[in-house]
Amino acid sequence: MARPEALRLLRIARRDLRMARRLLDPEVEEASWGWAAQQCLEKTLKAWLHHLGNTPPSTHDISRLLLLLQEAGIEIKPLLPLRAFTSFAVQYRYDDEPEELSLDRTAWCATAQALIEQVEGLLG
Secondary structure (H helix, E strand, C coil): CCHHHHHHHHHHHHHHHHHHCCCCCCCCCCCHHHHHHHHHHHHHHHHHHCCCCCCCCCCCCCHHHHHHHHCCCCCCHHHHHHHHHHHHHHHHHHHHCCCCCCCCCCHHHHHHHHHHHHHHHHHH
C-alpha cells in the first residue's frame, strides 16, 4: 500500500519536473534549471524513503538521501550521478556567477522522469 506522504512528494516532484522542462531553453541559466531539477530529484528520493518506512531528514543533500537509501538496502551505485545536483539546492541559488556545469538538461529531465516512474512503480 502506498504511503500518502510518498504519493504527495511524487506529485510535487512531477510539478518540479514540469518546471525544469520549461527551463530547457538555453537562454535560461543552468543554475535556474538545475534548481528545479534538484528539487524534483530530492522529493523523489524522499518519497522512496517514505515508501521504505523511513522519514527523510529536512535536507537538500542528495548524497545524504542516497546514503539513507543505501542503509535501507537499496543499491545506489546507478544513482550516484544524482549527487551533482546538491550544489543547485543552496550554493548555486545564492551565487550570482555560478560555474557552468554544461549538463545535458534534456537527458537529466528524462532521468528524473524515469526515477519518478521507478518510485511510482514501487508504490503500486
